[in-house]
Amino acid sequence: MENIRTVTIVGAGLIGGSFALALRRAGFPGRILGVGSERTLARALELGVIDAGVSLEEGAARGDLLYLAHPISRILDQLPEVARHIRPGTLTTDAGSTKRTIVETAERHFPPGAFLGGHPMAGKESRGVESADAALFEGRTYIVTPARTEDMEQPLVREFTVWLEKIGARLLVMSPEQHDKVVSLTSHLAQMASTALGKVVLDNMYSTNADYSTAGPGLLDMTRLAMSSYEVWKDIIATNHDSIVNALDAYIDLLQKLRDTLGSRETATVFEDGARLARLIRSR
């Protein structure tokens, strides 16, 4: 249980920095190295998030556990280089929001069992290492997506998942494909619904000549996600396009039925089922 002595955080921002702080708080006794821009590394050192800043090559060569916390497209670019420099018997994991493309790419470059995809269902509106928080993963689901089920039996994978539990996360194991399909429903569709709602209200408000002060608290709730940066979503769409299209098709289909039968007994059922899901995800 002591194979992980040096952890390298590649991208010491909100997620990577929080993972480092959470490890420390949970009693991790080893060294934590950081890879990132000069500015980020300086701040991370100042804030006590990492012990030293290193290059990607050095971080990959020295880490027993490598934690890739950049956005998806950056992770995809880094995987071949990381794989070239790691020592045998180490584990590389990531925190990207989609998993199929990342795991497939990693499988082409890493030895079997040396890479484990991950996705912490945690975040904040603010970004950067300044927002890093040792409690970020507490009580939150942390999905890991092994390429093969048996990867979960690897000693380093077991050690990593024990640390996930120590930092308060709730572990959930899925295949990369299942992960991407599930989050297209529980996360990506919500983003599309919010963005499209904001756009349609914007386009139609001009024609009704109305004041934005008619927006009630419901529309505020429903457009919070619409403020998300497209930079992040561009990568998610690029790597989970088909599942998001399928989720949008199901949503459009249901909205069309709701529209066609609006006010009938079917509408009552849609409201009941919608409320049921809302309560289910709040009761866990």
Added chain:
Amino acid sequence: MENIRTVTIVGAGLIGGSFALALRRAGFPGRILGVGSERTLARALELGVIDAGVSLEEGAARGDLLYLAHPISRILDQLPEVARHIRPGTLTTDAGSTKRTIVETAERHFPPGAFLGGHPMAGKESRGVESADAALFEGRTYIVTPARTEDMEQPLVREFTVWLEKIGARLLVMSPEQHDKVVSLTSHLAQMASTALGKVVLDNMYSTNADYSTAGPGLLDMTRLAMSSYEVWKDIIATNHDSIVNALDAYIDLLQKLRDTLGSRETATVFEDGARLARLIRSR
């Protein structure tokens, strides 16, 4: 400026009770009567929301200002009876969430200028007189929908709108038709989008075999409205059906375009415009 000496609140729940408390706090010196169920009136008296509980007939006969705060279908039922018992030179107003049907019905029963439709853009998740709050209208838009523009010049209407300003509301004047069209976009469509999202996630989660713990904060935000009671929405749909259908058509159309061009340059524009609306409604 002292024509309103007795106010009758018909339906002393969250909205009616809050209006009474807000009037008192703003220095209203007259009497406040309440009409409602025995239980509600007992609680309203206990909480100091009203001075006395009366029948609808007595409340209509004694009030200088009648404030109808029940749900829409109840208001529609009460309008003829209220109109039969009011004294000449009084004003009746309501707080229903749609306005065209209510104002049209009132026009058939009340003398010209004796009724003014209203819609406070304020609410709370909890209901009932126990949740009544003197600050509920503070800083919130309060739409009034005169049947004719010149109704706004009536002395009692002017006195009522001065009280609205005194309780901290931001007055907005619209025709009943414009109101219903605007709120179909800024309120009703958001409800439909949330309800449909909840339903589609519920229906498809079974097929992905997934755990509800994969729901992130985004889905929680996006399904808060889905917990709304259909009782309330049934009335809104019944009295604003066509505008809601039009809003749904525009939303479905946009989602279809977003789906068909997902990941292209058009997607970036949809994200930018969605974010723009989200910021606009937060900056007022």
